Amino acid sequence: MGLISNGTTIFDAGAMSLGGKITFIKKLTASGSGTLSFVDGSASVVLDDTYKEYMFTFNNIHASASGAAFQFNMSVDTGSNYNVAKTSTSFRTRNDEAGSSAAIAYEAGQDLAQGTGFQNFSSNVGHGNDEAMSGSMTLFNPSDTTFVKHFVADNNMCHESAYPALINFKTAGYGNTTSAVDAIRFQMSTGNIDSGEICLYGIS
Secondary structure, three states: OOEOOOEEEEEEEEEEEEOOOEEEEEEEEEEOOOEEEEOOOOOOOOOOOOOOOOEEEEEEEEEEOEEOOOOEEOOOOOOOOOOOOEEEEEEEEEEOOOOOOOEEEEHHHHEEEEEEOOEOOOOOOOOOOOEEEEEEEEEEEEOOOOOOEEEEEEEEEEEEEOOOOOEEEEEEEEEEEOOOOOEEEEEEEEEEEEEEEEEEEEOO
């Protein structure tokens, strides 16, 4: 049985159509990894004009060191350098398991103002066996050679503090380059990515 709205098929034989599709491209699995990199044309990675929008998902990213931040950067030379200038902004919401420390705050210390260093997508991630970070980042039109490269990220993390706390960390910004971005690197600010998966999808 199908569902049609205003002449557009929404559901048909169990499949859903929203006018586009998400295509899985590549999964990288961390195991004590210093970095995880997606480089266009390498190891079946597609990061070019095939898609206008790319999404990275982060599944149970576990840090080897307490207090690390999960980070990313962009490259315009197929990974020889990860140093694209970025302007960004971040804020977080939080609550502890006792429900006694809820807050929302602007994260001025996580902003970049034309900084070429790595952009934080979290802060002070715990490294206990039951602590990790999960979420996603969307990168828009990385192969364009006219406009800057916008990105937005939304991640949940367990804080390293003595009292268990969940933090939702939101980041948005742009890479200030009109060159095609053809590689993305993820890492922790200190230590390794002990375990976890990062998947890359193309959205059309």
